[in-house]
Amino acid sequence: MFDILATRQLSDSVFEMTVAAPAVARKAAAGQFFILRVGERGERVPFTFSDWSADEGWIRFIFMRVGATTHKLTHLAAGDQLADVVGPLGVPSHTGGLGRAVVVGGGVGAAVAYPVARAMCAAGDEVTVILGARNAALLILEDEFRALPLKSLVVMTDDGSAGEKGLVTHPLKEMCAEGEVDHAMAIGPAIMMKFCAATTKEFGVPTVVSLNPIMVDGTGMCGACRVTVGGETKFGCVDGPDFDGHLVDFEELMSRQRIYVEDEREADVEYSKGCSCHL
Amino acid sequence: MLARKGEAVAIGRLERFLGDLDLSCELAKRCQPEIQPTSGKRVAVVGSGPSGLACAGELAMLGHEVTVFESLHVPGGVLVYGIPEFRLPKDLVAAEIEMLVEMGVHIVTDVVIGATYTIDELMTEEGFDAVFVGSGAGLPVFMGIPGENLNGVYSANEFLTRVNLMRAYEFPRSDTPVWRGRKVAVVGGGNVAMDSARTALRLGAEEVFLVYRRTANEMPARKEEVHHAEQEGVEFKMLCSPVEVRGRDGFVTGLVATRMELGEPDASGRRAPVCVLDSDFEIECDTVIIAVGTRANPLLAKAAPDLELSRRGYIVTGEDGATSMSGVYAGGDIVTGAATVILAMGAGKTAARSIDAWVRRER
Numbered sequence: 041m042f043d044i045l046a047t048r049q050l051s052d053s054v055f056e057m058t059v060a061a062p063a064v065a066r067k068a069a070a071g072q073f074f075i076l077r078v079g080e081r082g083e084r085v086p087f088t089f090s091d092w093s094a095d096e097g098w099i100r101f102i103f104m105r106v107g108a109t110t111h112k113l114t115h116l117a118a119g120d121q122l123a124d125v126v127g128p129l130g131v132p133s134h135t136g137g138l139g140r141a142v143v144v145g146g147g148v149g150a151a152v153a154y155p156v157a158r159a160m161c162a163a164g165d166e167v168t169v170i171l172g173a174r175n176a177a178l179l180i181l182e183d184e185f186r187a188l189p190l191k192s193l194v195v196m197t198d199d200g201s202a203g204e205k206g207l208v209t210h211p212l213k214e215m216c217a218e219g220e221v222d223h224a225m226a227i228g229p230a231i232m233m234k235f236c237a238a239t240t241k242e243f244g245v246p247t248v249v250s251l252n253p254i255m256v257d258g259t260g261m262c263g264a265c266r267v268t269v270g271g272e273t274k275f276g277c278v279d280g281p282d283f284d285g286h287l288v289d290f291e292e293l294m295s296r297q298r299i300y301v302e303d304e305r306e307a308d309v310e311y312s313k314g315c316s317c318h319l
Numbered sequence: 320m321l322a323r324k325g326e327a328v329a330i331g332r333l334e335r336f337l338g339d340l341d342l343s344c345e346l347a348k349r350c351q352p353e354i355q356p357t358s359g360k361r362v363a364v365v366g367s368g369p370s371g372l373a374c375a376g377e378l379a380m381l382g383h384e385v386t387v388f389e390s391l392h393v394p395g396g397v398l399v400y401g402i403p404e405f406r407l408p409k410d411l412v413a414a415e416i417e418m419l420v421e422m423g424v425h426i427v428t429d430v431v432i433g434a435t436y437t438i439d440e441l442m443t444e445e446g447f448d449a450v451f452v453g454s455g456a457g458l459p460v461f462m463g464i465p466g467e468n469l470n471g472v473y474s475a476n477e478f479l480t481r482v483n484l485m486r487a488y489e490f491p492r493s494d495t496p497v498w499r500g501r502k503v504a505v506v507g508g509g510n511v512a513m514d515s516a517r518t519a520l521r522l523g524a525e526e527v528f529l530v531y532r533r534t535a536n537e538m539p540a541r542k543e544e545v546h547h548a549e550q551e552g553v554e555f556k557m558l559c560s561p562v563e564v565r566g567r568d569g570f571v572t573g574l575v576a577t578r579m580e581l582g583e584p585d586a587s588g589r590r591a592p593v594c595v596l597d598s599d600f601e602i603e604c605d606t607v608i609i610a611v612g613t614r615a616n617p618l619l620a621k622a623a624p625d626l627e628l629s630r631r632g633y634i635v636t637g638e639d640g641a642t643s644m645s646g647v648y649a650g651g652d653i654v655t656g657a658a659t660v661i662l663a664m665g666a667g668k669t670a671a672r673s674i675d676a677w678v679r680r681e682r
């Protein structure tokens with residue numbers, strides 16, 4: 041069992057959780073993920089680290105309440121426990137020697153973008169961050185990003201309630217057109233990563249995306265996480281989660297992410313029956 | 320036999336599941352083996368499949384302090400995530416593990432060696448005198464045919480893990496779903512294929528086809544398993560080789576196969592299947608389960624550059640289980656490639672005796 045040290049609500053549906061997991065924290069690196077189970081009958085769900093402390097022995101992640109598992113997570117608080125935490129899994133994000141890098145974080149993807157941008161800064165890359173959200177309420181970690189030694193931070197919202205109104209691809213395209221980008225990284229919903237990759241491709245800017253396929257074991261044993269990259273099948277959990285965005289088959293990824301939508305709805309309805317919260 | 324001194328009693332009953340012995344009678348006979356005086360040596364066992372459990376049991380009896388590291392949340396390896404309940408009751412595996420715990424073996428789940436700790440770290444920072452690697456041949460092989468990533472195509476590992484380990488059959492009371500096909504095509508002819516086909520039937524499939532390139536005579540599955548599958552209504556489609564998975568809106572609608580005929584015997588002595596020209600046909604189905612084999616998982620070895628591997632990525636060992644790394648031993652499927660429970664347990668026990676000699680001599 042793993043002790044929950046703290047929880048924080050970042051918006052209506054977005055939450056942060058900090059969990060004691062010293063062995064995992066000791067090895068964690070930007071871009072890596074871990075797998076948790078909420079309880080005895082829980083499913084194995086991957087979350088990418090949003091932060092960790094090797095010294096203090098904790099890991100942190102941010103999640104949006106979308107189904108039964110994340111719903112259950114919202115009901116846990118400091119003093120509660122998670123049944124399982126295993127990791128760190130996946131290959132760390134590439135940092136250092138990237139030159140002028142742009143990191144795009146969309147929605148809860150900002151949580152993953154944060155340690156990646158931080159690691160790039162630490163490795164000497166010149167980092168610009170583009171943060172995107174549907175509206176101001178869903179914008180997360182802005183203060184944390186501002187505290188990093190970034191070249192600049194651009195905030196975009198769909199409705200203009202914070203930063204500029206528009207999609208993250210707008211500033212990305214401008215920067216590429218100005219010839220200001222040597223390396224791009226996009227982390228967020230599959231559809232956003234797809235459009236970011238399409239944007240940079242025009243300008244021949246190498247672009248890495250952090251994929252979030254459905255997983256079971258997270259160690260290469262099942263193949264649930266397979267994605268097609270450059271016509272080849274890769275396992276997201278061990279070959280990724282970072283891949284060349286210009287080679288990823290996003291249509292397939294999005295289709296595979298939808299396989300259990302009906303089941304997930306059923307599970308959430310079932311769980312919500314016995315739940316008095318109105319999330 | 321269980322009480323005989325010097326026998327690796329704790330894993331004795333696991334060997335028997337192959338022999339159809341009555342479980343309750345077996346459990347009634349449980350008894351703790353005699354344990355030798357403590358040696359003061361600590362051994363790490365990587366993986367809690369039959370090889371790791373057998374090794375841990377033997378080492379504990381020889382007086383060593385043993386910690387088993389398992390990457391999944393439940394120990395047992397293929398015995399719990401692969402082989403279905405109807406063939407190997409999970410209570411029996413749990414009882415074996417309970418016995419090991421009573422003997423003083425520490426079982427630590429949720430630790431991936433190669434990620435959470437490397438083998439080197441086990442030997443240095445974590446203070447183990449020796450390591451046994453029994454990590455299995457866990458990486459599923461796909462066929463490389465078009466449509467293989469459609470929704471409804473599973474590796475046998477994923478399908479069986481969802482059902483056995485994650486209890487998808489209880490969904491939504493358990494949180495893990497599984498795509499419940501009405502018409503399921505299972506590809507392969509081994510025990511894993513039979514288990515997948517029979518599990519699909521139990522999940523409520525109306526029709527389950529077993530698609531195999533050769534004939535029932537060449538199937539590597541044990542004869543009883545083939546019989547069980549046939550009796551339960553699995554429809555055998557022999558001499559068929561899948562060439563494409565078809566789908567609509569991202570989901571499987573059929574499996575296209577080519578008819579084969581048996582030609583000349585190949586290197587293994589089995590008559591090799593050859594394609595019949597223009598014989599493609601489609602099997603209508605909404606689920607395809609691929610059970611055509613596994614490979615070595617590279618995760619652990621990637622973090623251990625000094626560990627000698629075969630060309631195909633399996634760990635190279637001597638007869639005694641010793642690897643190229645001093646103090647590191649290995650056995651089971653990660654050495655032999657996918658084999659059997661008995662061979663894996665045998666390898667675990669052999670390595671345990673070598674480790675015993677090594678730690679007493681070198682450490």
Ligand SMILES: Cc1cc2nc3c(=O)[nH]c(=O)nc-3n(C[C@H](O)[C@H](O)[C@H](O)COP(=O)(O)OP(=O)(O)OC[C@H]3O[C@@H](n4cnc5c(N)ncnc54)[C@H](O)[C@@H]3O)c2cc1C
Nearest residue numbers: 366368369370390396397401432455651652658659660663
């Ligand atoms: C569906 C199915 C049916 C089978 N039926 C039969 C049968 O009827 N008879 C028979 O004799 N054999 C059968 N087999 C084969 C048999 O199960 C295997 O040969 C045997 O389990 C191999 O044992 P092992 O200990 O080498 O590995 P495994 O049982 O594969 O166990 C390895 C364990 O190590 C863990 N692990 C892997 N990597 C790491 C890591 N890096 N760190 C920590 N832990 C790790 C895994 O999670 C796993 O728990 C079957 C196999 C399957 C899949």
Ligand code: FES
Nearest residue numbers: 258260262263277
């Ligand atoms: S999640 Fe099972 S292989 Fe990647």
